[in-house]
Amino acid sequence: MNQNSWQIYRIAFQTIVTKEILRFMRIWVQTLLPPAITTTLYFIIFGKLIGDRIGEMDGYRYIDFIVPGLILMSVIQNSYANVVSSFFGTKLQHYIEELLIAPVPHWVVLGGYVVGGVARGTMVGVLVTMISLFFTDLAINSYGLTLLVFVLTSVLFALAGFINAVYAKTFDDISIVPTFVLTPLTYLGGVFYSIELLPEFWQWLSLANPVLYMVNTFRFGILGISDIDVVVALVIIVGFIAILTLYSLRLLSRGVGIKE
């Protein structure tokens, strides 16, 4: 691969990322506004109205406890939603062919879409964080760890969204996973509670939920508290990213869902 190829790949990558960002910015009413409204409602209802009656959780006010989880939940949902809907759209309207015919390697295609998903996840995450400042003082324990988990989680769910889009054949297929898998995993991933509140069996079962590791590591980054070992959590997140990346590239090289 010569220098010229790298330059082509860099421009192609930038093009995909720019296209993805322009896409979700163009429809900001559908992509950026709803998570802002939903999380504001979470902050008001669970954080203030109900939260004040719940008292403390792990030594923090309830609203302070749920803020990290709610930020990460919006990152998860939006990183996933961006890639699944955008890549499924390229398949549905056949403009995936614009990429297939061009000299763009699979890893550039994947990277472009994932970064597009991370861009939306980041934008929504920042928006939700800014809203949270109206309800709580966000004193961050470790900026480095918070940022790392934020980005890694976004990458992981952007990859998951990509795989969902590759397999999806109908609009139902892109809503089934978020509704029946992603939402339950997120809600049961310790966003609203510490797993120490659960009976031992359910605590043990919760450890099989990957979202728990992300939420707790992110919470550790902000509040300095976690139900699980942060290093183990980081290894698990990176491990999942590696597996999903390899799997996505394999799907692309075999042409599953796009060259059939």
Add this chain to the structure above:
Amino acid sequence: MTALIIENLHKTYRNGFEALKGIDLKVEQGDFFALLGPNGAGKSTAISIIASLINKTTGRVEIYGHDLDRERDLAKRLIGLVPQEFNFNMWEPVEEILVNQAGYYGIPRKLAFQRAGEALKRLGLWEKRHTQARWLSGGMKRRLMIARALVHRPRLLILDEPTAGVDIEIRRSMWDFMREINRQGTTIILTTHYLEEAESLCRNIAIIDHGRIVEQTSMTRLLSQLHTEVFLLNMAAPINRAPDLHDYRTTLVDSDTLEVEVDREQSMNQLFRLLSAQGIEIVSMRNKQNRLEQMFVDLVDGSKEKHA
């Protein structure tokens, strides 16, 4: 130099359908080449393999000396495709579609805007550059796909039924445009159902049927194989029965129209002399069927019989 070489190309789909049964094809640089065949013959499969839209089963494709498997990027940079179906993002503005496509070929954004502008002006879409693609008319959408295929300046342009559903005026202007880019050095492969289009534009031709090439030759040579041509003559005055014109077979279509079958060895001057001798004045004449169409039907029918 040879623009495209296809060797022993096979494609069997997952459902077991064998779309290509080992085709060989050679298209020379600068050619305007017609790839014709009935629906389901394998044209689009072949084109999709050349354009990397589907994976081949076996065989070899080479573009301007670059093997599509071993030198994929180099080969891909040389191809432009105008597919049969609209395949752009309907919600994206026209200019953005072109700029993005240029970006996929590594053209920096500033230059991409410049190239997009040039292509849009050439194809009469400049005024629509900020319009979402879904608001374009059918003809404009076709022209948008041509502009997109040209934005990275390919040396081999594949046009898969580019004028389908386009009115005659636009079709003619698209023909002029295709001739112009071919004159400027772009090799063109055209598939079309309008055989007059292929006859008028293309110098060489391949006919594909049942996944096999049944004929590959020059347009002139192919048409010279026609043994007879059928003409429809419009007469100045009505007649009530077909005249006897010796060796020319005649049929009266209606009282004003006479159908005459002319063999390759027979002279048109002789035909008109015989008609004049019988006091029949001809005001206009036309081919009953496009010549290539006649040849095409003969070849495909022949291929069908072979496979029956």
